Amino acid sequence: MTIIARSADPAVPPVRRRWYAHLYLQVLAAIVAGVMLGHFAPATGQAMKPIGDAFIKLVKMVIAPVIFLTIVTGIAGMRDLGSVGRVAAKAFAYFLTFSTVALVVGLIVANVVRPGAGLNIDPARFDASKVSGFAAKAHETTVVGFLTGIIPDTFLSALTEGNILQTLFVAILFGVGLAMIGDRGTRLLAALEDLSLALFKVVAILMKAAPIGAFGAMAFTIGAYGVDTLANLAGLVATFYLTSLLFVLVVLGAVGWLAGFSILRLIGYLKAELLLVLGTSSSESALPSLIEKMERAGCPKSIVGLVVPTGYSFNLDGTNIYMTLAALFIAQACNVDLTLGQQLLLLGVAMLSSKGAAGVTGAGFITLAATLSIVPSVPVAGMALILGVDRFMSECRSLTNFIGNAVATVVVARWEGRFDKAQFDRAMAGEAPPVDRLPADAVPAG
Template sequence: MKKLNITHNLTFYVLLCVVIGVFIGHFHKDWALFKVFEEKFTYSFLGAELAVGPSVSEVFSGVFISLVKLFINPIIFLTISLGIVNMGNLKKVGRVGGKAVLYFEIVTTFALLIGILVSHILEPGVGVIRSEVAGGDISKYTAKAASFNWLGFFKENFTIQVLFFSIFFGIFLNQVRAKARMVAGMNQALQWIFKGLHGVMILAPLGALGGMAFTIGKFGIHSLIPLGKLMISVYATMGIFVFVVLGLILRTCGERISSFLNYIKAEILIVLGTSSSEAGLPSLMHKLEKMGCSKSVVGLVVPAGYSFNLDGTSIYLSMAILFLAQVYGIDLTMGQMVTILGVLMITSKGAAGVTGSGFVVLASTISALQVIPMEGLALLLGVDRFMSEARAITNIIGNGVATVWLAKHENEFKKE
């Protein structure tokens, strides 16, 4: 049996750098906050405003986040446009495709709402940054939150412009007859972008080290408590979603969630080890066919679900954004909450089953909202990797449940 080489596991390096960052921030505050530049500097590239702080730890986290931000607009454009094209293809296959699209939208929207509700109740981000410590760092964001208006939101926001252009371009592309070559080229471009993203994610340990060192050095060791609270909240929320929401969905078609989880436990372990729901896709499809779902339904619903039915990612995104708003003491209006929900309903469809893409979608959503400091992402760098397993596991379970539900309700289920 092949031994697991822990030193080749990115999660191990992230954990190691988190521990080092906490140690430096707490015991060597002067190292963490040592300034290599006189002041913070920003610059724009490919429609993204990139920023690097003055301290050495902010340089580490700032460079990593800046590199991630470069992928935001290309990924939004390609994934949303191609997603709409695929939705058009789904509808063309008939009633099952249309019902699958409707199911995906309802369940993922419900997942977003659950994440927002739990974050409001538990408030995991409260108490990270004391107002006297934060000073004027977030004054422009709180002012922007207070003076939020829809016209300015669309006019001044490049990311949201790209988002809506992607929607219109996807609709246009659906009407083009000779679109096969264009779609193939876009798919190839997306593959290369995700390869580039994978290369950037190798730098995640350094980003986590810098983010943790700066956070602990500036805001104190007590800021670890809300991060732990966020992790517990996310895992608990996803557990409730799986056993209650998905459990009820399965009960409507005569199946039990406990039996289903036991049936796909091997696929869950694969996903747990790789932090990517894509890794368990072939085996899950085989298991669902063996369970009794027709090959046509499995072949349609499971691959489509990896773009449109990411329940775990939806929960994480909504909770992470509310967490950062609470961290910085930004009171979001009802209009902004609706905006967050609307933007997440679109951007979450771009979080394919690729490790690291969830963090990019979170960055793109924050960039689109422009009422939460992007610097807050550094705070999540240390724990994001450990929540990716929960996202991926919830995603694969959600796609399996969706397939069983649709097969049962379309009389495409024959249990041996």
């Protein structure tokens, strides 16, 4: 079987590729192999952990420079600094709206389905030490600490310490500074754009190792936690997955329809990245590829550079659904009846705590701990009940977060009147040229 990949340039002949050469099929096969190894040889599966960790480290190695170069060249190429603030304001308006919608959806589903009802668990039975580490981290991530943490110790440390928000902060400042010096910065801008193209070639090289990374990560997950752990809490896991699916298809699907695109076509376009996120349980593993693909799909570099990295910290739809759903599950399992007022308080606290722990490793579980510690009606120790299956829900959180950020990028680009629908359609059909054949930040014709 041969698959033909067509170029947007009619002068370039179609490239024939065997079906097995496609990244998404390789990653899918690797995930299946990892599940089989982890299930039938758990010890060997757990030994594969370094492989998955190594791949994620490889990707994280290039995340900071990718974000920095994308934002700097995008802002400096625009020259219109007023539009930078306008894009940021629209992005945050979108993030706030749909983060709230995600929290409300989780709250409604938890009240309707009641996945924790009937478990009748005594909170005194929980081993609080199992979740004490997460609770301690939650207390450390205050709003003030989060805001001051955006400022790096040095300019260069923002590019070396792996903090996305610090990289974003420095990149915006440098991009604005470069734009302000006008024509004198033209040569530096051209050099940074060339460096950006080279860096995306590095990303393409690293992505060839994606199947190996997905195999190692999935083998470890199944080997360490086992599919058997799903049996006791299958109701919660199934409810969370179905709720996230409902949110993506109905809520984000409606957003896409209003913006003039199909959510299913977008998911199909990002299938390789989504499988990588599924295999590694980390949406960061596909961040560089998402930036490249959204540029290829007709979204200007300046908008992609602002919306995608910021969304990774502030637009966490899957995490928000998880927080309200998991909190009410614990309350129901412990026979704690929450009034409407208490549930609304829970929602408000979850909204704030999800921002305070942005960019923290294991943010989903940590933000849940932060939320429950402020709402005393639900025992924080009850988190031990879901600790065993949190890894499996982490995959769904990451997938939902990833899709939400892709949708946000298209919507903000459309709000700005800079979304190239013709280019988007070519990308969805697999006919769009790679980024290095696109203008740096061209304004679409229509």
